[in-house]
Amino acid sequence: MTFIAKEATRRIRLTQSSDGLSNEREILPRDCVQIAWALGMMESDNVSVGDAFVYLVDAINEYWITRSGRPSQPLKGWKCADLVQMATALAHGRLDNQSVLSAVYEEALRRLRSRNGLSISEISILLWSQARMHLTKNFGAEFAEFPSAASQALLQRMGRSSMKMPPQEGANVAWS
Structure with missing residues (x-):
């Protein structure tokens, strides 16, 4: 797994040209986020993957956030599942990369406000x-705004559909 993480990090960094703009090769967020999630889960089970997790998240930060060319919405092209999985990876792996976390929650807030995307399950996670x-x-x-916006979105969605919150999602919200 460490080899895979190092290879993903190498490829992300290779895709950056010297001026910080990406070249013709595209790296999919889904691929990198899946690897980050696996590493975060391993870390939560006390399986050390060395610094591979840290280096991969740093490369993700550089590629999509700090050098994205879209400073106001660097993760706009990410799917909701990518945002959720990245947050989960960092939470399980206990990796506090504030730049990535801020970008994830800013994009999640934007989607909540536009009533676009995020499912009940994704909000609870x-x-x-x-x-x-x-x-x-x-x-x-x-981080101050997200809990309130998320709670309002959950109430609206459950009120419109007259559905109850599934047990796991309810547990996530209660624990939070």
């Missing part, structure tokens, strides 16, 4: 991840 990482208003406005 993001709430759980935020709570596990102790991400409060001290770390940024997005």
Whole structure:
């Protein structure tokens, strides 16, 4: 797994040209996020993968966030599942990369406000991840706003469909 993470990190870094803009090869967020999730899960089970997880998340940060060319919405092209899985990877792996976490929660907030995307399950997992990482208003406005916006979105969705929250999602929200 360490080899796979190092290879993914190498490829992300190779895709960056010297001026910080990506070249013709495209790296899919889904591929990198899946590897990050696997590493985060391994770390949560006390299986050390060395610094491979840290280096991969740093490369993800550089490729999609700090050098994205879209400073206001660097993760706009990510799927909801990618956002959720990245937050989960960081929470399970106990990796506090504030730049990545801020970008994930800013994009999640944007989608909640536009009523676009995020399912009940995804919202509950993001709430759980935020709570596990102790991400409060001290770390940024997005962390102060997300719980309230998420709660409102959950209430609206359940009210419109007259459905009850599934047990796992309810447990995630209660724990959060």
